[in-house]
Amino acid sequence: MPDRPERRAPRTTKLVVRRTEWVTPHLIRIVAAPEEPTDVDRFADSPHTDAYVKVVFRRPGVTYPEPFDMATARQLPREQWPTLRTYTLREVDRAAGELVIDFVYHGDVGLAGPWAAAAEPGTELLVLGPGGAYTPDPSADWHLLVGDESALPAIAATLAKIPAGAPVHALVEVDDPAEEQKLSTAGDLRLSWVHRSTLGEDALVDAVRELEFPAGRVHAFVHGEAGSVRQLRRHLLDERGLTLDQLSISGYWRRGLDDESYREVKKSMAEADAEADASRAPQRA
Numbered sequence: 001m002p003d004r005p006e007r008r009a010p011r012t013t014k015l016v017v018r019r020t021e022w023v024t025p026h027l028i029r030i031v032a033a034p035e036e037p038t039d040v041d042r043f044a045d046s047p048h049t050d051a052y053v054k055v056v057f058r059r060p061g062v063t064y065p066e067p068f069d070m071a072t073a074r075q076l077p078r079e080q081w082p083t084l085r086t087y088t089l090r091e092v093d094r095a096a097g098e099l100v101i102d103f104v105y106h107g108d109v110g111l112a113g114p115w116a117a118a119a120e121p122g123t124e125l126l127v128l129g130p131g132g133a134y135t136p137d138p139s140a141d142w143h144l145l146v147g148d149e150s151a152l153p154a155i156a157a158t159l160a161k162i163p164a165g166a167p168v169h170a171l172v173e174v175d176d177p178a179e180e181q182k183l184s185t186a187g188d189l190r191l192s193w194v195h196r197s198t199l200g201e202d203a204l205v206d207a208v209r210e211l212e213f214p215a216g217r218v219h220a221f222v223h224g225e226a227g228s229v230r231q232l233r234r235h236l237l238d239e240r241g242l243t244l245d246q247l248s249i250s251g252y253w254r255r256g257l258d259d260e261s262y263r264e265v266k267k268s269m270a271e272a273d274a275e276a277d278a279s280r281a282p283q284r285a
């Protein structure tokens with residue numbers, strides 16, 4: 001029987017944390033370097049502005065063969081496999097040999113947030129990847145970037161690559177003004193910070209609904225909390241008339257579910273979306 005895809009282990013890269021910084025009260029920046037310096041090229045060469053890695057967390061109490069390798073770890077019983085979490089490469093500095101990853105610190109719950117809060121120079125950081133899917137289309141008339149704190153690293157990396165003068169609207173949901181960051185771009189940026197603490201959990205959806213879309217063809221990047229993203233998907237496809245090729249859209253996390261539980265429901269959500277897409281297509285023809 002052929003291997004199931006989840007059994008095909010991608011290459012593991014060992015990084016070592018060089019420094020950490022609290023960028024805002026809920027965002028921790030980890031700067032890490034591959035143990036093998038030339039490995040930085042594999043990350044720097046990604047064509048995607050949402051390039052991401054899977055961070056590998058060893059299970060407490062399990063001894064893995066050294067040097068750690070995901071393919072070898074997956075020969076152990078399933079319950080001993082390491083736990084994975086997905087994080088965007090906010091920046092790759094080829095000259096310095098460094099990767100920059102911004103972790104949302106959403107309290108003492110979960111695995112990755114608390115790990116980032118405790119990380120210090122010398123801490124090991126094992127990653128798989130990079131993966132990625134989105135690059136802003138240079139032929140688009142304008143760009144729409146929408147997301148919460150978890151998507152902010154990808155939005156920032158995208159803004160850094162937007163061509164000079166290209167119109168871009170970015171709507172970013174954060175808890176409050178203390179979570180805002182300085183973002184740089186050569187594009188013609190209209191940036192709106194949306195504050196969840198005062199406007200509530202639907203604030204981002206409302207902000208996109210209220211946005212006056214410029215004329216022309218948009219290329220959109222929309223990621224963040226899965227419930228909000230789902231509402232935005234319907235709005236953009238059904239009410240704004242975008243087509244799927246204009247959209248990079250997915251939930252990065254789901255309120256009330258840890259990543260394992262979210263991944264279990266994600267598949268059925270994607271199937272329901274695909275059905276809705278199929279019923280929408282003939283109406284456009």
Ligand SMILES: Cc1cc2nc3c(=O)[nH]c(=O)nc-3n(C[C@H](O)[C@H](O)[C@H](O)COP(=O)(O)OP(=O)(O)OC[C@H]3O[C@@H](n4cnc5c(N)ncnc54)[C@H](O)[C@@H]3O)c2cc1C
Binds near residue numbers: 088104
């Ligand atoms: C392609 C991709 C790229 C991503 N890039 C980034 C990134 O660069 N930075 C980043 O911080 N996240 C990013 N995420 C989201 C991140 O993978 C999830 O938020 C992940 O669940 C965090 O793991 P955890 O161990 O901290 O919490 P979990 O153990 O997964 O969850 C514990 C609890 O915390 C809640 N929770 C999880 N994430 C958040 C959050 N952001 N805010 C509030 N509550 C939360 C859960 O709903 C759950 O109740 C990305 C996800 C994807 C799919």
